[in-house]
Amino acid sequence: MPYELYYWDGIQGRGEFVRLALEEAGVDYVDVTRRPDGMAAMMKLLKGRTEPHIPFAPPFLKDGDLIVPHVANILLYLGPKLGLAPKSEPLRFIANGLQLTITDFVAEVHDTHHPVSTNQYYEDQKEAAKQRSADFNVHRIPKFMGYFERVLELNPEGSKHAIGNELSYVDLSLFQVIEGLHYAFPRATKDFSRHYPALIALHDAIEQRPNIKNYLASERRLDFNESGIFRHYPELDQDA
Amino acid sequence: MPYELYYWDGIQGRGEFVRLALEEAGVDYVDVTRRPDGMAAMMKLLKGRTEPHIPFAPPFLKDGDLIVPHVANILLYLGPKLGLAPKSEPLRFIANGLQLTITDFVAEVHDTHHPVSTNQYYEDQKEAAKQRSADFNVHRIPKFMGYFERVLELNPEGSKHAIGNELSYVDLSLFQVIEGLHYAFPRATKDFSRHYPALIALHDAIEQRPNIKNYLASERRLDFNESGIFRHYPELDQDA
Incomplete structure (x- = not known):
């Protein structure tokens, strides 16, 4: 099944x-x-x-x-x-920990446009959203992205993957976070390749994997839009 | 070690x-x-x-x-x-799922007093905090608490535990969430025992466990305070 x-x-x-x-x-x-x-x-x-x-x-x-x-x-x-998890049992807890940091980051992305209530429209919490987004662009993006860049740098098996020397679901999730941030915050992310070279190299490598490439070109991959987590509202974006 | x-x-x-x-x-x-x-x-x-x-x-x-x-x-x-996890492998994913819902709930508790930025003081985001807390008291507490009450009710092995018929770390975490909510939101939580009888019974049973009782009375257990996640600001509390 x-x-x-x-x-x-x-x-x-x-x-x-x-x-x-x-x-x-x-x-x-x-x-x-x-x-x-x-x-x-x-x-x-x-x-x-x-x-x-x-x-x-x-x-x-x-x-x-x-x-x-x-x-x-x-x-x-x-x-x-x-076949997308580390084979070593201890490293699976490392992978899960990284994924949970991604989870927290994604929740913060969501709250840039919904800082007050998920029961209210964005338009009804726009002022708080602007405040939260300003903080997110200036403090939170660099904090999370800087952390993940360091994770790649410190990986004892090289900076091509988050854990060990093989692809894991954490790498795929980092790809998606970078895709989403680029969509939602083009200004805040425009120097990403200079600031986070290892992460961007990872992103670009994932994008070229045959199954991912095929998926991204298929109709199964929906476009980003303003009902999702990563939303592009120009008024919430600013230079880093 | x-x-x-x-x-x-x-x-x-x-x-x-x-x-x-x-x-x-x-x-x-x-x-x-x-x-x-x-x-x-x-x-x-x-x-x-x-x-x-x-x-x-x-x-x-x-x-x-x-x-x-x-x-x-x-x-x-x-x-x-x-010895605080289910013995069955599939049930461990159920336990982890419940714990992650608790994680989300706790993050929402935190954001009642810090809806805009963790880098700013509460006093500097008080207006947004009031809005967020009103939504939290009216919508989010009943949504999460109602869910956990249903989890206990639907447990095929009885409503004394979140999973199976033995104590797990999820039960202990539910105890802590209820403790924290009572501290932070005495008005919003005052009818908890009527609305969520299974959860309150679980809370009270945990409180009487010898090691927990001993711990709660020790100096190792810090008091709740206004630097933690669960903070009592009367202006953020209201009747449910």
């Missing part, structure tokens, strides 16, 4: 970190909500009382009877099965 | 979720920054270039040469060693 990914239709969002791993591995999977009754199936599962262990929110992965929620948890689960 | 926990001194904060697991298990550990040179040791490790895999931020756990960052990751690592 193929893996079933449940996530909001119409956006890359958090689901994209899982899609990139599934696509790189070339395994069969169903992106459930892109099917005609998919949204109804997802809501039924979230609201139902039949599953022993319900998720709080999408994305979640269904593998047979098991439902695995949260991006980092899904990747922890899938990584070894897809 | 005892486990070494690295976290900011003077607050319960995120470190407390780890401390509760270590205390319940009754194992030997060092709370590094409470020692005279602890803060210097932590900063050296964070800023240094000698470790192959550096954490982004505290808390992190050092077990011999391995450094495990992020609360959920630390508990994933320690859980089986401390």
Whole structure:
């Protein structure tokens, strides 16, 4: 039975970190909500009382009877099965730690446009969004990106990968973060290749991997848009 | 060698979720920054270039040469060693998923008093904090608490534990979340026992466990305060 990914239709969002791993591995999977009754199936599962262990929110992965929620948890689960996790047990905790730092970074990206409430429109929290984004551009992007650049530099096996000398799901997620930041904040990211050369080299190498290249050109890859996590609002972008 | 926990001194904060697991298990550990040179040791490790895999931020756990960052990751690592994780492999992903939902909830608690920037004082973002807290009290507390109550209700092995019929680190973390919410938001939480009876019963049972009771009465348990995650600012609290 193929893996079933449940996530909001119409956006890359958090689901994209899982899609990139599934696509790189070339395994069969169903992106459930892109099917005609998919949204109804997802809501039924979230609201139902039949599953022993319900998720709080999408994305979640269904593998047979098991439902695995949260991006980092899904990747922890899938990584070894897809050949995208370190083989050493201790290094799997390193990978998970890096993925959780990516999770935090992505949550901060989301909060640039929704600093007050996820229940209100962006337009209704624009002033707080401008304040939060200014801080994000000036302090948070350099802090997180500088950290990940250092992770690559300090990797004892070379700076081509986040962990060890093989591709992992963490590398794929770093690619996606850089893609998203470029889309949302073209001004704040315009010197990225000068400031974060190892990360940009990693990004460019991922982009050229055959399965990823094929995926990015396919209709399975949705465009970034202003319903997702990475949104381009010019008023929130500024030079770093 | 005892486990070494690295976290900011003077607050319960995120470190407390780890401390509760270590205390319940009754194992030997060092709370590094409470020692005279602890803060210097932590900063050296964070800023240094000698470790192959550096954490982004505290808390992190050092077990011999391995450094495990992020609360959920630390508990994933320690859980089986401390007898506080489900024995079944699939259920460990359920536990990790629940812990990651707790992580998200705790981040939202933090952002009630820091919605704009972690680099600015609360006083400088008070207006946005009031807006965010109003939304948090009315929408987010019931959403998260209602979810965890449902998790207990739907547990096929009974509602005494989050997973299966044995204590896990998730139960301990739920205890801490409820403690923290009661401290920070006495008005918003005053009907908790009526709205979330299974969760409150779990909280009260944890509080009576001998090792936890002992810990809570010791000087190792710091008081909640206005430097931590759960802060009591009366102007941010309101009836649910």
